Amino acid sequence: MASLILHTPRGDTAFSVEEGALLADVLLAHGHPTDRPCGGIGRCGKCRVRATGALSALTDGERTCLSAEDLARSVRLACCTRVLGDVQVWMDGAVSHQIRTDGIAREVEPDPLFSALGAAVDIGTTTLAAQLYDTQGRQATAAAPNSQGRYGADVISRIGRALEGEAAALAACIREDVSRLLTELCRRAGRRVEDIDALVITGNTAMLYLLTGESVAPLAAAPFRIEERYGRTVTAGELGLCCRSDVPVYLPRCMAAFVGADITTAQLASGLCDTDATSLLADIGTNGELTLWHKGALTVCSTAAGPAFEAANLSCGMQGVDGAIDRVWIEEGRLCIHTIGDRPAAGICGSGVADLVACLLRQGRLDETGYLEEEQVTLAPGVTFTQEDVRQVQLAKSAIRSGIETLLHQHGLSYEQVDRFAIAGGFGSYVSLGSAAAMGLIPPALADRCHSIGNAALAGAAMLLCSRPLLADSVAVADGATSMELATNSYFIEQYMEQMMF
Amino acid sequence: MEILNELSLSLQKGNIKAVQELVQQAIDGGIEPRTILDEGLLAGMSVVGEKFKKNEVYVPQVLIAARAMSIGAGMLKPLLADGDATAAGKVCIGTVKGDQHDIGKNLVKMMLEGKGLEVIDLGVNVEPERFVQVAKDEGCQIICMSALLTTTMSVMEDVVKAAEAAGIRDQVKIMVGGAPVTNAYCEKIGADVYTADAASAADAALELLANQ
Numbered sequence: 001m002a003s004l005i006l007h008t009p010r011g012d013t014a015f016s017v018e019e020g021a022l023l024a025d026v027l028l029a030h031g032h033p034t035d036r037p038c039g040g041i042g043r044c045g046k047c048r049v050r051a052t053g054a055l056s057a058l059t060d061g062e063r064t065c066l067s068a069e070d071l072a073r074s075v076r077l078a079c080c081t082r083v084l085g086d087v088q089v090w091m092d093g094a095v096s097h098q099i100r101t102d103g104i105a106r107e108v109e110p111d112p113l114f115s116a117l118g119a120a121v122d123i124g125t126t127t128l129a130a131q132l133y134d135t136q137g138r139q140a141t142a143a144a145p146n147s148q149g150r151y152g153a154d155v156i157s158r159i160g161r162a163l164e165g166e167a168a169a170l171a172a173c174i175r176e177d178v179s180r181l182l183t184e185l186c187r188r189a190g191r192r193v194e195d196i197d198a199l200v201i202t203g204n205t206a207m208l209y210l211l212t213g214e215s216v217a218p219l220a221a222a223p224f225r226i227e228e229r230y231g232r233t234v235t236a237g238e239l240g241l242c243c244r245s246d247v248p249v250y251l252p253r254c255m256a257a258f259v260g261a262d263i264t265t266a267q268l269a270s271g272l273c274d275t276d277a278t279s280l281l282a283d284i285g286t287n288g289e290l291t292l293w294h295k296g297a298l299t300v301c302s303t304a305a306g307p308a309f310e311a312a313n314l315s316c317g318m319q320g321v322d323g324a325i326d327r328v329w330i331e332e333g334r335l336c337i338h339t340i341g342d343r344p345a346a347g348i349c350g351s352g353v354a355d356l357v358a359c360l361l362r363q364g365r366l367d368e369t370g371y372l373e374e375e376q377v378t379l380a381p382g383v384t385f386t387q388e389d390v391r392q393v394q395l396a397k398s399a400i401r402s403g404i405e406t407l408l409h410q411h412g413l414s415y416e417q418v419d420r421f422a423i424a425g426g427f428g429s430y431v432s433l434g435s436a437a438a439m440g441l442i443p444p445a446l447a448d449r450c451h452s453i454g455n456a457a458l459a460g461a462a463m464l465l466c467s468r469p470l471l472a473d474s475v476a477v478a479d480g481a482t483s484m485e486l487a488t489n490s491y492f493i494e495q496y497m498e499q500m501m502f
Numbered sequence: 503m504e505i506l507n508e509l510s511l512s513l514q515k516g517n518i519k520a521v522q523e524l525v526q527q528a529i530d531g532g533i534e535p536r537t538i539l540d541e542g543l544l545a546g547m548s549v550v551g552e553k554f555k556k557n558e559v560y561v562p563q564v565l566i567a568a569r570a571m572s573i574g575a576g577m578l579k580p581l582l583a584d585g586d587a588t589a590a591g592k593v594c595i596g597t598v599k600g601d602q603h604d605i606g607k608n609l610v611k612m613m614l615e616g617k618g619l620e621v622i623d624l625g626v627n628v629e630p631e632r633f634v635q636v637a638k639d640e641g642c643q644i645i646c647m648s649a650l651l652t653t654t655m656s657v658m659e660d661v662v663k664a665a666e667a668a669g670i671r672d673q674v675k676i677m678v679g680g681a682p683v684t685n686a687y688c689e690k691i692g693a694d695v696y697t698a699d700a701a702s703a704a705d706a707a708l709e710l711l712a713n714q
Contacts, residue, residue, distance in 0.1 A: 041684075152652075156652050157682075160651075163653065220600070220654070221599070221601065221651070221654050222601065222602050222627055369559065369562065371559070371560075387558075388557060391557060391560060394560060487602040487603060487604070487626075488602050488604075488626075493605065496605065497561060497565050498562065500560060500561055501562055
């Protein structure tokens with residue numbers, strides 16, 4: 001056994017480590033997970049730590065990811081580095097995550113699924129959020145990162161890992177996350193987990209498949225046809241959750257392989273289907289889901305934006321945690337920044353990226369083709385935005401915008417005919433709608449009808465938890481939805497090129 | 503020649519109208535069609551490819567330039583003598599089975615055509631056997647394949663195996679690309695070349711042909 005001394009802002013700890021162990025695994029096992037959006041293949045450089053001592057040689061991936069300056073500072077990628085003997089490791093990363101747990105939920109007729117205590121959970125690809133209810137109303141909210149993140153940031157990587165024989169590990173991962181979140185909810189409310197007697201768990205189709213142990217093979221390759229769509233109740237015991245094993249768990253109906261139960265519940269919470277108005281709903285994340293409610297019919301589609309709005313594939317991108325630049329604006333011709341927690345800037349998160357791009361366009365430092373007039377933009381010491389970053393943003397922005405354009409085109413609708421545009425999800429809650437319009441992520445003509453509805457997936461799940469009649473309504477909404485395939489849609493492909501321009 | 507330089511610049515800007523006019527002027531001026539193609543159109547496309555590699559221009563600009571090139575090349579085609587019309591090589595390209603992503607593959611196709619290669623586009627969701635069959639029937643020197651999903655990338659290995667099974671593996675080079683693909687993966691499945699972007703793919707294809 002070798003010894004590892006770990007230095008963190010919270011203090012130093014030492015533990016013994018099996019020789020040959022992967023540094024990322026060791027850190028995770030001791031409660032210090034590193035970001036692994038690329039799934040631990042040494043590509044994204046997000047698991048950087050400083051490390052010295054008996055370590056494995058630099059890999060090709062590390063040589064590509066790390067600068068000469070990094071190497072001089074003993075920076076290594078935890079996913080590529082093995083502990084061969086005694087080592088010291090420094091982690092200076094941020095700790096507290098900013099996750100949206102509130103959403104605008106409508107008033108519902110009270111007829112709860114629970115009798116004493118119930119919880120609603122939204123399993124997002126990146127984060128989980130949950131709310132605890134009793135007959136008096138909401139008692140607590142809690143959120144946590146999805147610890148499947150170490151298998152890859154996007155759903156496709158995780159589906160790949162599940163098919164490579166790690167499905168059970170992925171299931172265990174998410175079940176532990178849900179259990180931990182339920183325990184945390186109860187701790188906050190001063191209640192006991194054993195008193196929970198009903199759960200609603202929403203999430204995208206892949207997350208629910210991984211949770212229930214359903215084979216993800218249909219989600220791995222075209223034609224993406226799914227048999228299991230839920231809209232039914234299982235038990236906590238079947239899912240191996242920490243509450244009583246006979247507790248019913250309602251899993252809302254999924255609409256399609258890449259338009260899941262989370263969109264069904266978000267649609268419910270938005271209330272858009274309750275009116276005759278023509279409306280759009282967008283949940284903007286690594287996978288962007290879009291819906292159009294028009295003349296009593298719902299059309300849905302999903303578009304792969306990539307993780308640019310979660311900033312995972314940007315050179316200085318980071319999640320919305322302490323030290324992330326979340327706002328950028330211009331004052332007297334100069335860029336000004338704000339960071340979460342007012343900490344020294346460590347990187348930039350999605351809302352900061354949208355502001356920054358909007359500012360650079362306004363200043364003429366970025367042209368309409370996405371060409372950056374300068375080598376790179378420096379926002380703070382060590383935090384830069386490069387030409388390659390702009391390209392990633394262009395791809396992401398175009399994927400979402402082209403999806404919106406295709407939905408409208410398919411129904412022969414002009415912007416003027418859209419009455420409402422609701423934006424759900426974490427990024428959608430924090431992004432400035434002005435910046436989103438300036439960079440063309442949303443059509444500028446629709447900006448005045450846009451509003452953010454927060455974590456609508458969770459809000460909708462909570463509505464189901466509190467009102468049994470809505471279960472049937474939500475199934476009807478999901479079953480009535482027509483799923484539109486974008487990858488093979490020629491109008492989408494044409495738009496996808498065009499909308500890469502700013 | 504000034505006019506060819508102008509043609510190259512117009513192509514780089516994707517100005518289709520100017521490209522058409524300049525090609526016509528060059529033909530009327532008695533310049534060899536092959537020269538117009540090489541020193542005007544292909545030269546312009548080559549500049550676009552270099553800029554794309556350096557990230558100075560992006561997908562939309564490559565596409566409009568490629569559109570201009572194909573229109574210019576279409577005007578020259580009937581005028582090219584038989585010997586002159588022969589392409590530098592023949593490639594079949596497609597996105598693998600289970601994957602419907604078209605755009606990256608199309609970019610590579612345009613870049614290959616921009617280097618004067620003949621490209622047979624098999625489209626998306628292509629069965630492994632089809633790559634091999636077409637390569638065999640059409641006498642392609644290169645099979646190019648793309649995958650955008652980690653979950654469909656493994657089909658690339660099936661294509662390599664299918665080429666082996668058909669006994670043509672030593673006659674074709676196999677090139678791979680797409681977001682999840684890496685050089686290490688290329689080596690692992692026994693393909694020949696991985697490139698990170700479309701312009702590099704075209705350069706690599708030329709190099710493969712030169713070494714044959």
